[in-house]
Amino acid sequence: MERPVLIHADxxxxxxxxxxxxxxxxxxxxxxxxxxxVCAAAAALEGMCSDEIIAETLLKPLTNESPQGxxxxxxxxxxxxxxxxxxxxxxxxxxxxxxxxxxxxLVLFLENAGFAYLxxxxxxxxxxxxxxxxxxxxxxxxEGFTDTLRDNTALxxxxxxxxxLVFEKLELGRTAHTPVAICYLSDRTPADxxxxxxxRLSVAKLDTxxxxxSLRPFLDGTPPSLFSSTGFTQRPDKLAAKLTEGRxxxxxxxxxxxLIVPGLLIDYFQAEDDYASNVFYSFFIRxxxxxxxxxxxxxPGLFVAVCDFHPExxxxxxxxxxxxxxxxxxxxxMTEALLIHLVYEIVREAGLRMPRAVGHAVSIVGALxxxxxxxxxxxxxxxxxxxVALTAVSSAVVPKLNESVAPxxxxxxxxxxxxxxxxxxxxxxLLLADVCATSPYGIPFSAPFSPFSNKAQADSLxxxxxxxxxxxxxxxGDLKFG
Amino acid sequence: MNEKNSxxxxxxxxxxxxxxxxxxxxxxxxxxxxxxxxxRPLLFLSFFVFGLIVLLPAFVLCKRKESVFDxxxxxxxNLTRFCAVLFAIGAVWNAAVGLARVSLxxxxxxxEGVSLTLPMLGLTVSxxxxxxxxxxxxARAAVIVAGLLIFVFLFVLVTTAKDFDVANLEPxxxxxxxxxxxxxxxxxxxxxxxxxxxxxxxNVKGNVRKSTSxxxxxxxxxxxxxxxxxxxVTGAFGERQMFQLYTLxxxxxxxxxERMDDIFAAVWVLAALIRTAFFLGxxxxxxxxxxxxxSLKHVIVILGAAAFGLCLLMSGSVVTxxxxxxxxxNVVMFVSFIVLLPVVVLIAERMKQKRERxxxx
Numbered sequence: 001m002e003r004p005v006l007i008h009a010d011x012x013x014x015x016x017x018x019x020x021x022x023x024x025x026x027x028x029x030x031x032x033x034x035x036x037x038v039c040a041a042a043a044a045l046e047g048m049c050s051d052e053i054i055a056e057t058l059l060k061p062l063t064n065e066s067p068q069g070x071x072x073x074x075x076x077x078x079x080x081x082x083x084x085x086x087x088x089x090x091x092x093x094x095x096x097x098x099x100x101x102x103x104x105x106l107v108l109f110l111e112n113a114g115f116a117y118l119x120x121x122x123x124x125x126x127x128x129x130x131x132x133x134x135x136x137x138x139x140x141x142x143e144g145f146t147d148t149l150r151d152n153t154a155l156x157x158x159x160x161x162x163x164x165l166v167f168e169k170l171e172l173g174r175t176a177h178t179p180v181a182i183c184y185l186s187d188r189t190p191a192d193x194x195x196x197x198x199x200r201l202s203v204a205k206l207d208t209x210x211x212x213x214s215l216r217p218f219l220d221g222t223p224p225s226l227f228s229s230t231g232f233t234q235r236p237d238k239l240a241a242k243l244t245e246g247r248x249x250x251x252x253x254x255x256x257x258x259l260i261v262p263g264l265l266i267d268y269f270q271a272e273d274d275y276a277s278n279v280f281y282s283f284f285i286r287x288x289x290x291x292x293x294x295x296x297x298x299x300p301g302l303f304v305a306v307c308d309f310h311p312e313x314x315x316x317x318x319x320x321x322x323x324x325x326x327x328x329x330x331x332x333x334m335t336e337a338l339l340i341h342l343v344y345e346i347v348r349e350a351g352l353r354m355p356r357a358v359g360h361a362v363s364i365v366g367a368l369x370x371x372x373x374x375x376x377x378x379x380x381x382x383x384x385x386x387x388v389a390l391t392a393v394s395s396a397v398v399p400k401l402n403e404s405v406a407p408x409x410x411x412x413x414x415x416x417x418x419x420x421x422x423x424x425x426x427x428x429x430l431l432l433a434d435v436c437a438t439s440p441y442g443i444p445f446s447a448p449f450s451p452f453s454n455k456a457q458a459d460s461l462x463x464x465x466x467x468x469x470x471x472x473x474x475x476x477g478d479l480k481f482g
Numbered sequence: 483m484n485e486k487n488s489x490x491x492x493x494x495x496x497x498x499x500x501x502x503x504x505x506x507x508x509x510x511x512x513x514x515x516x517x518x519x520x521x522r523p524l525l526f527l528s529f530f531v532f533g534l535i536v537l538l539p540a541f542v543l544c545k546r547k548e549s550v551f552d553x554x555x556x557x558x559x560n561l562t563r564f565c566a567v568l569f570a571i572g573a574v575w576n577a578a579v580g581l582a583r584v585s586l587x588x589x590x591x592x593x594e595g596v597s598l599t600l601p602m603l604g605l606t607v608s609x610x611x612x613x614x615x616x617x618x619x620x621a622r623a624a625v626i627v628a629g630l631l632i633f634v635f636l637f638v639l640v641t642t643a644k645d646f647d648v649a650n651l652e653p654x655x656x657x658x659x660x661x662x663x664x665x666x667x668x669x670x671x672x673x674x675x676x677x678x679x680x681x682x683x684x685n686v687k688g689n690v691r692k693s694t695s696x697x698x699x700x701x702x703x704x705x706x707x708x709x710x711x712x713x714x715v716t717g718a719f720g721e722r723q724m725f726q727l728y729t730l731x732x733x734x735x736x737x738x739x740e741r742m743d744d745i746f747a748a749v750w751v752l753a754a755l756i757r758t759a760f761f762l763g764x765x766x767x768x769x770x771x772x773x774x775x776x777s778l779k780h781v782i783v784i785l786g787a788a789a790f791g792l793c794l795l796m797s798g799s800v801v802t803x804x805x806x807x808x809x810x811x812n813v814v815m816f817v818s819f820i821v822l823l824p825v826v827v828l829i830a831e832r833m834k835q836k837r838e839r840x841x842x843x
Contacts, residue, residue, distance in 0.1 A: 425748040
């Protein structure tokens with residue numbers, strides 16, 4: 001094992017070593033000063049520390065003349081001054097000094113000391129707490145996670161003011177060393193679940209961590225599934241609610257998303273607003289989300305299957321209209337469905353990646369101009385356009401499932417075109433098996449429906465009223481093995 | 483007990499229900515075995531009673547948390563190997579029967595005059611994929627499919643009930659009580675799922691006896707209700723149809739949607755998928771009992787291929803298939819392996835224990 005490089009007694013040697021280690025990077029600033037008559041040097045990475053805190057709380061008291069006038073301060077006196085206003089650590093290892101600098105600490109070397117003080121003066125630019133863009137709410141809380149881990153832990157702590165809330169810190173990314181926090185309620189989270197999360201994160205071999213979402217494949221387990229069993233949210237209130245069920249949260253610095261482990265299929269059909277509505281409306285809206293998911297996945301495939309193989313399933317008038325419209329197009333129904341859905345995915349992707357203002361324009365052009373022109377040119381039939389529109393709107397109801405739904409949709413169109421409803425339902429059967437096979441933490445993704453849990457039905461598609469829901473303590477561990 | 487591979491009693495019952503519903507929907511019998519129309523609504527009674535009797539040895543195994551192989555192991559390991567091979571053959575046979583049912587049904591109704599080799603290959607491959615995912619997966623999927631099937635059943639029954647004509651019904655026991663009893667007994671003997679319990683006993687959690695008894699009753703009532711509505715709605719016309727429950731679905735309509743039978747029929751594909759995967763999984767586990775070092779996945783793939791081949795052979799003609807289903811060989815196999823084998827082995831084990839106790843004294 002390599003021996004750690006220790007801090008030298010000479011300040012100049014230390015600052016030179018620091019510059020060497022940072023390859024004379026321009027953002028490393030080193031300032032020589034005298035503290036209580038002792039030669040010293042302060043180092044920090046520009047932009048990572050708060051200038052105000054450094055000036056007011058640190059440098060001012062330190063560089064003041066010592067009460068005794070010319071004599072140097074004793075270590076005790078010095079530390080008494082240092083510990084006045086902020087978090088201070090001492091270290092003898094140069095590696096720790098470098099790590100601390102990268103995290104926004106200020107490092108102070110003193111002549112003949114042989115150690116360095118690390119001051120917690122972080123003050124890097126960060127985004128303010130805003131309403132989450134991906135999970136809008138009508139009546140619920142409006143705060144969303146930010147890109148800063150500390151802020152996110154604070155947002156969560158504010159909602160769960162209990163000593164049982166634990167944040168375990170770890171670093172991920174061989175190069176980036178991004179701080180990641182595992183959060184859970186120690187009195188509710190099953191120990192084996194927590195252990196599995198720790199193990200899976202500890203083997204996550206990444207160079208850099210671009211966001212918490214990048215950790216999903218490590219948490220999902222094998223075999224790979226179309227559906228991720230790791231949920232995510234931008235809302236601290238949602239994460240707090242999930243933690244109270246005994247789930248585990250994962251936060252990463254630089255990401256406004258928190259991961260929820262384990263995620264269940266039913267989570268996708270629930271929203272925080274549901275708890276602000278009455279039970280009947282929330283039941284209706286959850287069913288609507290589930291139906292929208294089914295429509296967005298299976299409607300195009302079923303449409304192709306019914307029109308091609310089982311036209312008698314439709315009322316004769318409607319069937320005649322569809323047949324007349326389709327007769328004018330050059331493609332088979334399946335090809336038409338595949339093409340128009342491909343165009344829809346292109347327009348959607350363009351709208352997502354373009355600057356917002358342009359994105360809207362692209363969407364409108366895609367939807368109106370291309371769609372209308374294609375129908376008028378006789379390339380696409382109007383009923384198919386209607387199906388695409390319905391599919392697109394439905395997929396927007398449960399946007400988190402979009403990445404799973406898009407490939408399913410294409411597969412079901414092909415199956416519907418090849419083998420009619422037989423093929424579509426065969427595809428649905430395989431999909432169902434995929435959902436039912438997903439259980440990376442021993443808690444089935446399909447719970448609480450299969451295996452059926454009576455207790456968990458208190459808040460699944462149907463939700464009991466808040467008075468009764470408060471009495472039932474939902475625990476994720478109860479869903480294990482049915 | 484292997485916790486990871488265990489399923490709940492409720493899941494097991496859903497699995498059995500889904501598997502049986504496929505048989506109900508694609509119900510084919512030779513002319514010689516046509517049920518007396520008046521007896522059908524009461525069939526659940528004899529089915530329930532005989533089913534319970536047949537299940538008694540399985541219930542003993544469930545109580546002891548042992549499979550039939552654990553029992554035969556104590557008598558002779560060679561007997562276990564012999565039984566495992568036979569159970570594997572039985573499982574493949576049942577998987578093939580399920581596939582052949584779908585093939586005949588789809589060939590008659592969904593894709594008339596079209597070669598079904600590719601769709602059936604698709605169904606077999608899908609079943610293998612699902613079976614490889616494990617028994618838990620199949621059981622979980624069965625719960626959801628069972629819910630869907632019950633919904634479809636209720637929908638069809640409710641929407642066709644308005645055409646129910648009491649005049650179509652016939653008095654029960656026209657052919658005598660013995661004939662009625664015989665039909666019940668045959669219905670039980672054609673329920674291979676009951677044998678599956680002999681293998682699954684140690685891996686089922688919950689009150690298996692209560693759940694399975696309730697399943698027998700529930701399925702019996704479902705089948706009887708279906709027959710009652712079929713007779714009441716379709717009368718003599720239905721009698722002459724090959725797939726009577728399907729004929730009933732063609733009469734089901736709601737508002738502008740008049741013919742949803744093909745969609746309903748496709749729902750039965752899900753049942754076929756679950757049933758085939760279930761039996762392939764059981765067959766695979768039986769084979770790995772004989773060859774413990776063999777990969778279960780590979781065994782399931784081979785069994786799937788065998789089931790597909792058998793299905794192609796069986797689904798050549800409806801008449802042949804009906805005769806195969808109605809052959810006495812099926813009943814003999816059922817009685818030998820599902821009733822007699824566990825009873826004989828249980829008695830043999832008891833006698834062995836008694837002898838050892840006497841020797842100790």
